[in-house]
Amino acid sequence: MSQSSIPLCNIRYCHRPPASWILAGFSLLEKDGLLKLGKVTCYDKFLADGLYQHNNIIEVSVDNKLIVFDYENGYQSFLSSELFDNQMDNVTALFKSNCNPQKYIGLRNQGKIHPFVAGTFTATCPDNPYDKIFADNYGFSRDGIVKFMYSVKHHKEYIRINDYRNTENLNHFDSYNLLFWTRLNEEVVTVQDIKNSYPFLDDEGAEKLSVECSAMLRDINLKRIEICSALKKEYGDRLIGGIADGDYARxxxxxxxxxxxxxxxxxxxxxxxxxNIIGVISSGHQYCIGARFGELISSGKAIISDPFRYVLPGDFSEGKNYLSFASSDELCEKAEFLLSNPSTVNEMETVNSQYYHNFFEPRKCVLNALKTALPEYEIFNK
Incomplete structure (x- = not known):
């Protein structure tokens, strides 16, 4: 049955940077007259209340439907497919960033899961509810009150600096440099760290996950060091960036x-x-798509990346939107190819800018999700 009215969206969300992008999308759609925001609540007890297996969640209630945006990196928290399936019984649709459809094969709620993409960095717009709920994000301690007052004082500057449109761009050039800028993480994830995040795990499960996470971080660090070393050796001053300062890097x-x-x-x-840069990115935590991906797509840049392990919405593919590499030698080959063929870079810049405006821009990524979850609302298809 079709709906000619405007949907009222009540939202609960965990206050972390990816949520700013998605909530900006809701705010922009409200300004466009496509929806109305009701109660928007900052909430960090999704895990504690047993609703989901982690807190990186935005929950949207419309009529009697529940729409969920899951912006967890990969599947570290996907510890029980049976529990996940049970949790999805009351969900209308779940939009998963860094989505692997193979994880859901055989589940009764498999059809509710959809690939999703959004920025992982803080990005906002005027009247974004993510920025309004300051009091919920700071405690009543002296330190919390000081931070709250500082945030209020500098709110306009914060909005100006983090406006999502700051990254939007599409310029073509005749010659290019490479940009690779990343950080390294401490590799030791203790059993206590795991228990703090997943209190429902027993000792054996926590020990197993501790070993897996530590090995994953070690592998990611080594790959980032290898990438940076190869690019610095091969391209010298044509490489912008490097490894961010930190104890591990030192x-x-x-x-x-x-x-x-x-x-x-x-x-x-x-x-x-x-x-005039070509962006090089490497997998992030849980081998998620590299953190610089969103900024590169927003800026309409050509991309070189290690192979994507997760599915993106829309027609995003290797060879068209990005080039992939499996070794430092192959990385340098792909970099040399693009540096020597600016017309190919220009073509990739154009298709990535189109992808941004069709799937990634805050308004668009949320609208696409709502079209899928709420097909009865005619207003989303006008």
């Missing part, structure tokens, strides 16, 4: 730590992102 690869002034502040970084 101990293991101090020669790769970057002091590049072109990326030291947000404003300088955005200037660089809008310049």
């Amino acid at each position: 101990r293991n690869c101090p020669e790769l730590i970057t002091t590049d002034e072109r990326i030291t502040t947000r404003s300088r970084y955005l200037e660089t992102m809008h310049s």
Whole structure:
């Protein structure tokens, strides 16, 4: 049965950067007259209340339907498919970033899961509810009150710096440099760390996950060091970036730590992102799509990445939207190919800018999800 009215959306969300992108989408759609925001609540007890297996959730209630946006990196928290299936019984549709459809094969709620993509960095717009609920994000301690007052004082500047449109860009150039900027993480994930995050795990389960997470972080760090070393050796000054400063980097690869002034502040970084660069990214936590992906897509840039392990919505594919590599030698081959063929780079820039406007932009990524979850609302298809 079709609905000619405007849906009222009541939202609960966990206050983490990816939520800012999605809530910006809801705010923009409200300004467009496509929906109305009701109660928007900051909520961090999705896991504790047994509703989901982690807290990286946005829950949207419309009429008697429940729409969920899951922005967890990969599947570290996917510890029981049976529990997940039970939790999905009352959900109308779940939109999963870094989605692997193979995880849901055989589940009775398999058809409710949809690939999703959104920015992982803080990005906002005027009147974004993510920024309004300051009091919920700070405690009543002296430190919390000081931070709250500072945030209020600098709110306009915060909005200006983090406006999602700051990353939007599409410029073509005749020659290019490479951008690779990443950080390294401490590799030891203790059993207590795991128990703090997943209190329902027994000792054996926590020990197993501790070993797996530590090995994963070690592998990711080694790959990032290998990538940076190869690019720095091969391209020298044509490489912008390097490894961010940190204790782990100081101990293991101090020669790769970057002091590049072109990326030291947000404003300088955005200037660089809008310049003649090809972005190189590597898998993040849980082998999720690299964190710089969103900014590169928003800026309409060509991308070189290790193989994507997760599915994106829409027609996003290797060879068209990005080139992949499995080794440092192959990375340098792909980089050399693009650096030597600016017309190919220009083509990739165009298709990635189109992908941004069709699937990634805050308004669009939320609208696409609502069209899927609420097909009865005619207003989404006008």
